[in-house]
Amino acid sequence: MNKYVKYIVTTLLRMVLLLIGVSIVCFMLITSSPIDPVEAYVGSESNISQEQKDVIAEYWGLNNPPVQRYVTWVKNLLHGDMGISIAYQKPVTQILAQRFQTSAVLMITAWILSGIIGFLIGIVAGSHAGSVLDRVLKTFCFILSSTPAFWIGLLLLAVCSVQLGWFPVGFAVPVGKAASEVTVLDRIHHLILPALTLSITGISNIALHTRQKLIDVLHSDYVLFAKARGESAFQIIKRHGLRNIAIPALTLQFASFSELFGGSVLAEQVFSYPGLGNAATTAGLKGDVPLLLGVALFSVLFVFAGNFMANLLYGVLNPQIRKGEGQ
């Protein structure tokens, strides 16, 4: 048990270091970017004079040296104050919380979809390695992995929404409907296409890895021995195949959080889905510095959590690590 506590503490320490590193890099990138926070705040078409702008800059401390500005920002951050978003005119923390709820539904759905579909494709292809079916599935995966998610999203939108009219063209809820009247079915209806688009980025990765791992397992000595003991091909996959490919597949699936987050930026943009990814795009386009920094830090936490869970899960599922302790 002591080992776990030590592991968790060192991992959390590493996460803090990572956050500090990312925050410094983000801060440096933002300060050296051509975005002028005052300009972004007042808007380019306002009639505010240069003197007034200078006053705002002085009030915000923009003339202070960068290190001092960074320290001020981190101090506020530690107090839970991430600043006010310029684009949405709301505290950044509030936007992050709200948007993440919407995104979470989308990402979890896509994540589960890609995991299950990818795993199944991998098993079917791997157990028929070398056959026509395997080649078809493998080609399908290569096509998927080399196709940008936003393009697939546009295709789905053009075919399923515009031409066939099966799904709405965007947003998470029907336009012009009071929030109280929105049903769960409405939400699901709006979720399907974005979730499908987002899941596509993950499918080929998990499928190809699962396929290769299953091929390795089927060529292992223990499968040969299982065959010698009279197990049929189906029994071998059921008893030894699934058991041995589940751990790498699950680990991989948790480690794919970064692609999930990156994909959600594009998928949400295509479907105007009001999630975190969408907020990131808006923040970038409008020079909304506080929101941009907030999203960046949040994405670090999110991806780190995924990897952390992958590591923990690996330890829990693999008896060689779980029981190796007492040896």
Next chain:
Amino acid sequence: MERKEILEVKNLSVSFQMYDKGLRQKELQVIRDLNITVHEGEILAIAGASGSGKSLLANAILGILPLHASVKGTMKYRGESLTLERQRKLRGKEIALVPQSVGYLDPLMKVGKQVVGVNGSKDRQREVFARYGLGKEVEQMYPFQLSGGMARRVLIATAMISNAKLLIADEPTPGLSTEMAKETMGHFRDLAKEGRGVILITHDIDLAFAYADRVAVFYAGTTVETAPASDFRKGPSALRHPYSKALWEALPQNGCKPIPGTQPYAGNLPSGCLFAPRCPYRTEACETTIPVRQIRGGEVCCNHAT
């Protein structure tokens, strides 16, 4: 030798379809004209150097060779032809393999469940574990938690859970201490006493000479001589084939005398006698197919054997 035959292998050849340069296919022969017989209650050792195709013989008997292998010759189990269909029915039930190491066990499946397999039962597994002094706690262990001796007994248990009449032990002793190797061989002897046939595939020649009833000497994918183990204990004068004699003389306790040349590998085999290129008695007649002859209670595949 009045005992009933369990397995008879005659003129067995195994070859693989391989891609040579480009798309040209070539047939790679790894076992050629191999003959062995196993009787009830006996241990037949198959002794030979690495790369002579010994493990493939085990896979061929069980019918678990890869798909691109082709098998010729006849195999009979209890007098009836051993077809692929019959092999599929018998393996794990009447013919069992005892593998080399724990590497042949699923690393993520508990030992108990694994020994039960698809044909055994929990009760039978407990019985077999008790016979080999494996406690109940071993059931719940994973293969990597087994000690060397435990692993050896678990591997034998995988075969004993069935009521196999023919055991094929593939290199069951490498890496074991002399004590443990003796103990393992003791287990196989007990199993043979109960009327089973045991094929012991090994490159440990001393072990084969000491514990087997008969020894088949394997060279470059074929059996050059099969003789009672006592002949091998006596020395070259009791042996028939020049390779068996050379093998005996190459043992440390017999002077460690090597003979020139190396064993030819699959894909590069001479026609006629496989040992001819290294044989001091070679004549022109050795370049054609050599018949198997019975001499002094053993079988030998040599024109010059007396």
